[in-house]
Amino acid sequence: MAKYIAKRSALAVATLIAIILLLFLLLELMPGSPFNIDKVPFDTRAMIMEHYGLDRPVMERFAKYLANMLKGDFGISYSLSKKTPITALLAIRLPVSIRLGVQAVLLGTIFGLALGMAAAIWHGKAMDTIATVVSVLGVSLPSYVFALTLSYFAGFRFQLAPMLYQASSPIYSSVLPTISLSMFTIATVARFTRTELLEILGSDYMLFAESKGISGAALFFRHALRNALIPIITVLAPLIVALMTGSLVVERIFSIPGIGSLLVSAIQANDYNVIIALSFIYSAMYIFIMLVLDILYGIIDPRIRITKEGE
Amino acid sequence: MAQTKRALSAALAVLLIFSLAACGGGNTQTSGGGSTSDAPKILNIHIDVEAASLRPQIATDGTSFEVIASFLEGLYSIDGAGTPYPCIAESYEMADDGLEYIFKLRDAQWSNGDPVTAHDFVFAWRLAVDPETASEYAYIIDTAGVKNAAEIANGDMAVDSLGISAVDDKTLKIELAFPVPYFLPLMSFPTFYPVNQKFYEECGENFATAPEYLLANGPFKVTSFQQMATSIDLVKNETYYNADQVLIDGLHYQVIKDSQQAMLSYQNGDLHIATLSGEQSENFASDPEYTPIMAGYLWFISPNTEVEGLGNVNLRRAMALSFDKSAIVNNILKDGSIVADFAVPSQFATGPDGKDYRATSATYLSTNKDLAKEYFETAKEELGMDTFSYAMLVEDTESALNVAQFLKAQIEENLPGLTIAIESMPKATRLNRMEGKDYELGLTRWGPDYADPMTYLDLWITGAQNNFGNWTNARYDEIIASAKSGDLAVDPEARWEALKEAEAIIMDEAGIFPIYQKGNAELVKSTVKGIEWHSVGLNRVFKNVTIAD
Numbered sequence: 001m002a003k004y005i006a007k008r009s010a011l012a013v014a015t016l017i018a019i020i021l022l023l024f025l026l027l028e029l030m031p032g033s034p035f036n037i038d039k040v041p042f043d044t045r046a047m048i049m050e051h052y053g054l055d056r057p058v059m060e061r062f063a064k065y066l067a068n069m070l071k072g073d074f075g076i077s078y079s080l081s082k083k084t085p086i087t088a089l090l091a092i093r094l095p096v097s098i099r100l101g102v103q104a105v106l107l108g109t110i111f112g113l114a115l116g117m118a119a120a121i122w123h124g125k126a127m128d129t130i131a132t133v134v135s136v137l138g139v140s141l142p143s144y145v146f147a148l149t150l151s152y153f154a155g156f157r158f159q160l161a162p163m164l165y166q167a168s169s170p171i172y173s174s175v176l177p178t179i180s181l182s183m184f185t186i187a188t189v190a191r192f193t194r195t196e197l198l199e200i201l202g203s204d205y206m207l208f209a210e211s212k213g214i215s216g217a218a219l220f221f222r223h224a225l226r227n228a229l230i231p232i233i234t235v236l237a238p239l240i241v242a243l244m245t246g247s248l249v250v251e252r253i254f255s256i257p258g259i260g261s262l263l264v265s266a267i268q269a270n271d272y273n274v275i276i277a278l279s280f281i282y283s284a285m286y287i288f289i290m291l292v293l294d295i296l297y298g299i300i301d302p303r304i305r306i307t308k309e310g311e
Numbered sequence: 312m313a314q315t316k317r318a319l320s321a322a323l324a325v326l327l328i329f330s331l332a333a334c335g336g337g338n339t340q341t342s343g344g345g346s347t348s349d350a351p352k353i354l355n356i357h358i359d360v361e362a363a364s365l366r367p368q369i370a371t372d373g374t375s376f377e378v379i380a381s382f383l384e385g386l387y388s389i390d391g392a393g394t395p396y397p398c399i400a401e402s403y404e405m406a407d408d409g410l411e412y413i414f415k416l417r418d419a420q421w422s423n424g425d426p427v428t429a430h431d432f433v434f435a436w437r438l439a440v441d442p443e444t445a446s447e448y449a450y451i452i453d454t455a456g457v458k459n460a461a462e463i464a465n466g467d468m469a470v471d472s473l474g475i476s477a478v479d480d481k482t483l484k485i486e487l488a489f490p491v492p493y494f495l496p497l498m499s500f501p502t503f504y505p506v507n508q509k510f511y512e513e514c515g516e517n518f519a520t521a522p523e524y525l526l527a528n529g530p531f532k533v534t535s536f537q538q539m540a541t542s543i544d545l546v547k548n549e550t551y552y553n554a555d556q557v558l559i560d561g562l563h564y565q566v567i568k569d570s571q572q573a574m575l576s577y578q579n580g581d582l583h584i585a586t587l588s589g590e591q592s593e594n595f596a597s598d599p600e601y602t603p604i605m606a607g608y609l610w611f612i613s614p615n616t617e618v619e620g621l622g623n624v625n626l627r628r629a630m631a632l633s634f635d636k637s638a639i640v641n642n643i644l645k646d647g648s649i650v651a652d653f654a655v656p657s658q659f660a661t662g663p664d665g666k667d668y669r670a671t672s673a674t675y676l677s678t679n680k681d682l683a684k685e686y687f688e689t690a691k692e693e694l695g696m697d698t699f700s701y702a703m704l705v706e707d708t709e710s711a712l713n714v715a716q717f718l719k720a721q722i723e724e725n726l727p728g729l730t731i732a733i734e735s736m737p738k739a740t741r742l743n744r745m746e747g748k749d750y751e752l753g754l755t756r757w758g759p760d761y762a763d764p765m766t767y768l769d770l771w772i773t774g775a776q777n778n779f780g781n782w783t784n785a786r787y788d789e790i791i792a793s794a795k796s797g798d799l800a801v802d803p804e805a806r807w808e809a810l811k812e813a814e815a816i817i818m819d820e821a822g823i824f825p826i827y828q829k830g831n832a833e834l835v836k837s838t839v840k841g842i843e844w845h846s847v848g849l850n851r852v853f854k855n856v857t858i859a860d
Contacts, residue, residue, distance in 0.1 A: 037371060040448075044449055163581075
C-alpha cells in the first residue's frame with residue numbers, strides 16, 4: 001500500500017511541475033508584458049523588466065520560480081496589486097473562495113440528496129417530475145443565470161438578501177452566491193442519488209433485507225442510501241475542487257473578493273505570477289483530491305490497486 | 312415500504328429545515344444611498360475595478376489615483392474647470408526663464424500629527440525616479456521637466472541629483488531642465504504627492520497596504536482597505552488644513568464589475584454614483600440623474616506612412632474624409648462620444664486666454680465624401696495604382712470591432728477599389744504590432760497625461776515612440792521642439808497659437824484620421840452636488856461634495 005501511495009504521490013508532484021513549466025512557456029508566448037502602458041517609454045519598460053528579472057531566459061526564470069516556491073514564495077503581483085506578495089493576496093482571497101465553495105457544496109449535497117431520495121421514493125409521482133426538472137435545469141443552466149436571476153428577484157425586487165458581498169457580514173451576504181453556485185451540485189447529486197437508489201431499492205438484497213424484518217429508516221439508510229453514496233462521492237470530488245477554487249462569473253456578479261475573479265483579472269492584465277500561482281493552486285487541489293480518491297479506492301476496493309499496480 | 316416512506320419524509324423535512332437555517336441569519340447591512348439627517352453622510356461610489364496600489368509613486372490606474380487623491384494632496388490641484396489652485400503650496404515664485412520654481416508650503420499636517428514639509432516632496436519625487444522603485448510613471452517627473460529625472464530613471468545618475476531640494480522645512484526648490492508651461496496643473500498628478508519618509512521607513516514593505524500603514528494629508532483618511540479589496544472606506548480627516556470645507560463624513564468605494572449589478576445597486580439606493588456601460592448609457596439618457604462626462608480619449612486611425620500608398624498625402628486625406636463620423640457616435644457608440652474633427656480633443660486644456668483650446672481652434676477632416684473621392688482620384692493618378700488593400704489592426708473589444716466594421720464598410724463604399732481587412736486581436740498584441748511598425752492601419756486611442764495640447768501633439772514628432780506611422784514634417788517638429796523647451800516655451804500666448812499651427816499641419820496632411828472623442832456617463836443622485844470631473848489625471852474629485860438630506 002505504501003508503495004502504491006508513494007508512486008501516486010510522485011506522479012502528482014511530477015504533474016504539478018509539468019503544469020508550471022507549461023504555464024511558463026505559454027505565458028512566454030503571450031503578447032505584451034505586465035507593464036503594458038503605452039505611455040511608458042521603452043527605456044523605462046526595459047529597466048522594469050530587468051528589475052524583476054523578466055528579461056532572463058524562460059528556463060532560468062522557471063528554475064528560480066520553482067526554488068522560491070519551495071520556500072513558499074510565489075513572487076509579487078506586477079500589475080493587479082502592484083508589488084504585493086502573491087501569498088498576501090492568497091491569504092486575503094483564498095479563504096473567501098474556499099468558504100463559499102464549502103457552503104455551496106454543503107447546500108448542494110444536502111438538497112441534492114434530499115431531492116434524489118424524494119424522487120426515488122416517490123418514483124413516477126409528481127415529486128419525481130419536480131426532481132427531474134430541477135436536475136435538468138441545474139445541469140443545463142450556467143450558474144450565472146441563477147446568479148443574475150436571484151440577484152434581481154431575491155436581492156433587488158424583494159430585498160430578501162444582499163446583492164453584493166460584504167466582508168462585514170460574510171455569511172449573510174453570501175446567501176445568494178451560495179445558492180447560485182450550489183444549483184449544479186444539487187442537480188448532479190439529485191440525479192445520481194435517484195438513479196442509484198432506484199437501482200438499489202429494486203434489487204434482490206433489499207427484498208431479502210425487508211423479508212428479514214428490517215424496515216423503515218434502518219432499511220433505507222443502512223442498506224439503500226449507504227450503498228448509493230459511493231458513486232455520488234466520486235461525482236462530488238471534482239465539484240468540490242471546482243467550487244472551492246472560486247467561480248469566475250459568480251464572484252464577478254456578487255463582487256466577491258475570491259480567487260476566481262482574481263484569475264480572470266490576472267489573465268487580462270498579463271500578471272504572470274498571479275496566473276501561475278492560481279493555476280498551480282487549482283491544479284494542486286485537483287490533483288490532491290484525485291490522489292486521495294485513488295488511494296481511497298485502493299483501500300475500499302483492492303482490485304483497483306492490483307489492476308493499476310499491474311499496469 | 313409505507314414505513315420507509317414515512318421515515319424518509321421525516322428525514323427530508325429535517326434536512327430542509329437544517330439547510331434553510333444554515334442559509335439564514337445575519338443582519339441586513341446597507342451602506343445606504345439615502346441618508347437621514349442623523350446618519351453620517353457617506354458618499355457611496357461605484358468603481359468597476361479594484362485599486363492596484365495606494366502608493367502614490369507606484370499607482371498607474373485611474374481608480375488608484377482617485378482614491379489616493381481623496382486622502383493625499385500635492386502642491387497644486389486643478390478645479391472642475393481645469394484651473395490650477397494651491398493645495399499644500401501656499402504660494403510660488405517662478406524664475407523669468409521658467410527653469411526654477413520656489414514653493415512656500417502652508418502649515419499642513421499628516422494624520423499622525425507630523426507637519427507636511429518640503430522634505431516629504433523631495434523624498435517622494437526621488438522615490439518615483441529611483442530605478443529601485445521600478446515605477447512605471449517615473450517618466451512623468453521628466454514630463455514635468457524636473458532636472459535629471461530621465462537620467463536617474465535610466466540609471467545613469469544618482470537619485471540625489473534630481474532637481475528638487477528642501478531650502479527649509481517650508482520652502483521647496485525645483486529646478487527644471489526646460490520650461491514647462493503646464494507645470495502647475497501637472498502637480499495634481501498623484502506621482503508628485505508627498506510621502507512622509509519617517510513613516511515610510513517605519514512601515515517598510517507594508518507601506519500603503521492597510522489603513523495603519525497609510526498617512527493622510529488630504530480631505531479624508533482611509534479606515535478600511537486591503538490589497539485588491541472590493542470596498543474601501545474613508546472618513547473625514549480632521550487634521551486636513553481645509554477640514555471646515557469638507558461637508559461630508561466619508562467615502563465608501565464599492566467595486567462592482569458587472570454593470571447590471573451596479574445599476575441595480577444604484578436603483579436600490581446603495582450607491583450615490585454609478586458608472587454606466589456604453590449599452591446602458593442609451594437606456595438612461597433621459598433619466599434626470601444621467602450625467603454625461605467628456606473623457607479626453609481620442610480614437611483615431613493611425614496609417615503607417617511607410618506602407619506603399621499610405622505615404623501619399625492625398626490617399627490619406629481621401630480615407631480620413633470618407634467615413635461618416637456622426638453615424639459612429641450617434642448610431643454605434645451612443646454613449647455621449649462626440650465627432651472628432653481634430654487632433655487635440657475638447658474640454659481638457661485651457662489656454663492663456665482662459666478658453667478651452669477647441670473654442671478658438673479650427674476643425675479639420677470633417678466627413679466629406681465628395682472631396683474624399685476627388686482626393687482618391689488624385690492619389691490614384693499620383694501613385695499609378697487603381698486598387699489598394701490594407702489590413703487594419705483592431706483590439707477585440709465589442710465597441711472597437713463595431714466601429715471598425717463600419718469604417719471598413721464606409722471606406723470601401725466611398726472609395727471603390729480600396730479594400731480593408733480587419734485584424735482583430737487583444738490590445739497588448741495590437742500595441743506590440745504598432746510599436747514594432749508591423750502594421751498598415753491601426754485603430755488606436757490616446758488619453759491625455761496633462762492639461763495641455765502638447766500631451767497629444769508631441770506624439771507625432773519624428774521618431775517619437777508613439778508616432779507609430781512614422782509620419783514626419785520638419786515644420787511640425789520645429790514648432791513642437793520650440794513649444795516644449797525653446798523660445799515658445801516661455802511665451803504662453805505665442806506658444807498657444809503655434810500649437811494650433813502644428814495641429815493644422817498634421818490634420819492637413821492627415822497624419823492620423825481622427826474619428827471620435829470618447830464620452831462616458833454616470834448616474835448621480837440628485838441629492839449629491841459638487842463632484843468635479845476631469846479628463847486628465849484624476850477622473851473624479853469628491854472633496855467639495857455635499858449630500859442633501
